[in-house]
Amino acid sequence: MKRRDFLAGLAAAGVAGCAKTEQAGDTARASAETFEWKMVTTWPANFPGLGTGAADLARMIQAASGGRIRIQVFAAPELVPAFEVFDAVSRGTADIGHGGAYYWKGKTEAAQFFAATPFGMNAQERNAWMFYGGGEELWRELYAPFNLVPAAAGNTGIQMGGWFKKEIRSLDDLQGLKMRIPGLGGDVLRRAGGTPVNLPGGEIFTALQTGSIDATEWVGPYNDLAFGLYQAASNYYYPGWHEPGTTLEAIFNRESLDALPEDLQEIVFMACRTVNGNMLAEYTARNQAALETLVRDHGVQLRRFPDDVLKRLKELSDEVMEEIAARDAMARKIYESQLAFQKQVSKWHDVSELAYYQARDLTR
Numbered sequence: 001m002k003r004r005d006f007l008a009g010l011a012a013a014g015v016a017g018c019a020k021t022e023q024a025g026d027t028a029r030a031s032a033e034t035f036e037w038k039m040v041t042t043w044p045a046n047f048p049g050l051g052t053g054a055a056d057l058a059r060m061i062q063a064a065s066g067g068r069i070r071i072q073v074f075a076a077p078e079l080v081p082a083f084e085v086f087d088a089v090s091r092g093t094a095d096i097g098h099g100g101a102y103y104w105k106g107k108t109e110a111a112q113f114f115a116a117t118p119f120g121m122n123a124q125e126r127n128a129w130m131f132y133g134g135g136e137e138l139w140r141e142l143y144a145p146f147n148l149v150p151a152a153a154g155n156t157g158i159q160m161g162g163w164f165k166k167e168i169r170s171l172d173d174l175q176g177l178k179m180r181i182p183g184l185g186g187d188v189l190r191r192a193g194g195t196p197v198n199l200p201g202g203e204i205f206t207a208l209q210t211g212s213i214d215a216t217e218w219v220g221p222y223n224d225l226a227f228g229l230y231q232a233a234s235n236y237y238y239p240g241w242h243e244p245g246t247t248l249e250a251i252f253n254r255e256s257l258d259a260l261p262e263d264l265q266e267i268v269f270m271a272c273r274t275v276n277g278n279m280l281a282e283y284t285a286r287n288q289a290a291l292e293t294l295v296r297d298h299g300v301q302l303r304r305f306p307d308d309v310l311k312r313l314k315e316l317s318d319e320v321m322e323e324i325a326a327r328d329a330m331a332r333k334i335y336e337s338q339l340a341f342q343k344q345v346s347k348w349h350d351v352s353e354l355a356y357y358q359a360r361d362l363t364r
Contacts, residue, residue, distance in 0.1 A: 034068050037069060040074045042201070044075055053153070057271055085103075086148075091147075096250060100248055103182060110324075112324075114150070115183055118188055120342060142330055154248030157287075160236065161240050162216055164236075165233045174193050178214045179213060180199045208233055
C-alpha cells in the first residue's frame with residue numbers, strides 16, 4: 001500500500017510538473033507573439049501636430065511593446081480616403097485609426113460630442129470629464145455597435161475661429177457664407193445663415209484659394225501656417241467658439257484589440273494617454289510663435305469676432321445641441337453628462353484658473 005501510494009505521488013508530481021512547464025511555455029510563446037497592425041488616419045502625411053501625433057502613437061506602441069506590436073501608418077488617402085477611416089477600422093481593413101469624432105456624424109450624430117462642443121469645455125476640462133467624469137465609458141458604449149473601441153489620443157487646445165476673405169462685422173456677414181467647418185460648429189453656422197462644407201485637411205487650401213469656399217477653420221497658428229492658409233485669406237479670427245478643446249481619437253478594431261494579451265492592451269491605452277497630453281503641450285508651445293510669424297511676416301489681420309456675433313452663435317449652439325439630444329437618446333445621455341460636468345468644473349475654474357489669469361494680468 002505504501003509503495004503504491006508512493007508511486008501514485010510520483011505520478012501526480014510528474015503531471016503537475018508537466019503542467020507547470022507547459023504553462024510556462026505558453027506564457028513564453030504569448031510574450032514572444034508579434035502583431036502586425038495597420039493604422040489609417042484622416043491627416044496628411046507628416047502633418048505637424050496631427051499627422052505627427054498619429055505617427056508618434058504608432059512609434060510609441062511599437063517601442064513600449066518591445067516590437068511585439070508593429071504598426072504601419074497610412075496617412076489620408078494612402079490606404080483609404082480621410083472620411084472612410086471609421087468604416088475601414090470597423091470592418092477590419094485597418095486595426096487602428098486616428099482622426100476626429102465629428103467626421104462620423106453620418107454614422108451617429110452623438111459622435112460629434114466627443115470631438116468638441118461649441119462654447120463647451122476646454123482641453124483640461126474635457127480630459128477631466130473623459131477620464132474622471134464618465135466620458136470614456138459613454139464613448140465606448142456609443143462605438144460598441146460599430147465594432148470599435150475609442151480612446152482620447154490628442155488635443156489641439158482652443159482653436160482659432162478661422163480664415164475669412166472678408167471681415168465679419170455683424171451677423172449679416174454670415175449670410176450665405178460658404179465655410180469649411182465640420183461637426184456641431186457647421187450645424188450652428190447653417191442655423192446662422194451660412195453654408196458649412198466638410199472637407200479633409202488636404203483639400204482646404206485649394207478650395208479657399210479657388211473660391212469654392214469663402215472661409216475655413218482648420219486648427220490654429222501652428223497648423224495654419226504650415227498649410228499656408230494666409231496666402232488665400234488675410235482675416236484671421238478668434239476665439240474658436242466652435243472647438244474650444246478638440247479631442248482627437250484613436251479607434252481600435254474590437255477583434256484586433258481583443259487578440260492582444262492583457263499587457264499589450266495596457267501598453268496601447270497608456271500610449272494613447274501619453275500622446276493625448278503630448279499633443280496639447282506641443283500646440284501650447286508652438287502656437288504663439290507661429291501667430292507672430294503670420295502677423296509680422298505675412299500681413300495677416302488678427303481680428304476678434306464681435307460680441308453680438310458671439311452671443312448669437314452661443315444661442316444657436318444651445319438650440320442645435322438641444323435638438324440633437326431631443327431626437328437621439330444616446331446624444332441626450334452624453335450631452336447631459338457634459339453639461340453637468342462643465343457646470344461643476346467651471347465653478348472650480350472661476351476660483352482657480354480664471355482668478356489666476358486675472359491676477360496675473362494685474363502685473364502686466
